[in-house]
Amino acid sequence: MKEHVVVLTGAGISAESGLSTFRDADGLWERYAIEDVATPEAFARNPELVLDFYNQRRRQLKDVEPNAAHRALAQLERTHRVTIITQNVDDLHERAGSTNVIHLHGELTRVRSSGHPHLVYERGYEDIYLGDMCELGTQLRPHIVWFGEAVPMIEQAAEIVPLADHLLVVGTSLQVYPAAGLVELVDVGVPVTVIDPGEVQTLSHARVIRESAGTGVPRWVEALIAG
Numbered sequence: 001m002k003e004h005v006v007v008l009t010g011a012g013i014s015a016e017s018g019l020s021t022f023r024d025a026d027g028l029w030e031r032y033a034i035e036d037v038a039t040p041e042a043f044a045r046n047p048e049l050v051l052d053f054y055n056q057r058r059r060q061l062k063d064v065e066p067n068a069a070h071r072a073l074a075q076l077e078r079t080h081r082v083t084i085i086t087q088n089v090d091d092l093h094e095r096a097g098s099t100n101v102i103h104l105h106g107e108l109t110r111v112r113s114s115g116h117p118h119l120v121y122e123r124g125y126e127d128i129y130l131g132d133m134c135e136l137g138t139q140l141r142p143h144i145v146w147f148g149e150a151v152p153m154i155e156q157a158a159e160i161v162p163l164a165d166h167l168l169v170v171g172t173s174l175q176v177y178p179a180a181g182l183v184e185l186v187d188v189g190v191p192v193t194v195i196d197p198g199e200v201q202t203l204s205h206a207r208v209i210r211e212s213a214g215t216g217v218p219r220w221v222e223a224l225i226a227g
Contacts, residue, residue: 002081005224006164007073008182009086009093012171012196013213017064017092020057038146043114047139048130054142055127058108061090062125069170069213070096072221079225083164085157087172087179089144102160104153104179110143154178161185168220169194169206171213193220 011019036042037053066074074097076082084093084101089108093101111128113119115138132140145151157179161167167186173196174180183206186192192206195216209216 002079003165004081004083004163005076005166005168006161006186007082007084007168007170008172008179009084009088009170010172010179011088012198013067013069013217014088014090014092015171016067016069016212016214019060019064019090019092034147038144039148040146041148043141043146047141051128051130051142054108054144057089058123058125058127061092061108064092066092066096067214069217070098072218074098076221076225083160085160085179085182102153102157104145104151104157106142106144108142108144111140112143114139114141151178154182157182158185162187164190166190166224167192168217169196170217171196173198195220 032038032053036046037050043050070092073082073084073093077097077099082098082100084098085104086093086101087104089103089106091107091109109122109124111121111123111132113134113136116134116136119134119136120143121134121140128140128142130139134140161182162185164186167183167190169183169192172179174183183192193209194206195209195211195213197210197212209220211219
C-alpha cells in the first residue's frame with residue numbers, strides 16, 4: 001500500500017506563481033478592507049464591488065501558471081497517495097496535475113447561488129455580473145468562504161490528517177483557524193515538515209525547512225521518492 005502524504009498549503013505556494021496574497025506587506029488587504037470585499041455583509045451592502053474584486057482575482061488567475069512546487073506535488077502521486085488540503089482558492093494544484101485536492105476556503109473558478117448554497121456551478125475564469133442568476137432566480141456569488149462563514153470542508157480535512165504517514169506544510173503561517181488546528185491532529189510519530197522562508201507557528205517536533213516553496217518542495221519530494 002502506498003504511503004499517504006497529506007499536504008497543507010497556503011498562500012505562499014501560490015505567491016511564487018505571481019498571485020497576490022492577502023496578508024503580506026504588499027498584499028491585497030493593503031488595498032482592500034476585509035469588511036468591504038470578503039464578508040456576507042459586504043456582499044449584501046455592495047455586491048458590485050465584491051463581484052468586481054473576485055472578477056479581478058479570476059482574471060489574474062487565468063494569466064498565471066503552476067510553479068515547481070505545484071508540479072512536484074503532482075509528480076508525487078506516481079509513488080505515493082497524496083491528499084492536498086489547501087487554504088488557497090486558486091486552481092493551480094489541479095492545473096499542475098494533482099487529483100485529490102480539498103479546498104477549505106472555496107474555489108475561484110466556481111460560483112454558487114446566494115439563496116441556495118447547494119447550487120454550485122463551474123465558471124472558469126469568466127466574470128460574474130450583478131443580475132447573473134441561478135435557475136431558482138437568486139444572484140450568483142463567488143464560491144468562496146468569506147470571513148464569518150462556516151468552513152464546510154474542515155470536517156473532511158480533519159478526518160484525513162490523522163491518516164497521514166507524512167504531513168507536509170507549505171506556504172502558510174499557520175495563524176488562520178480552523179485550518180491551523182489541522183496540524184495538531186497528526187498521529188504521534190508521524191513526520192511533520194514545514195517548508196516556508198518566513199516565521200511559522202508549528203508543532204515543536206516539526207522539521208522546518210526555511211526555503212521557498214519552489215525550491216524546498218521539489219527537493220523534499222525528490223528525497224521522499226528516493227527513500
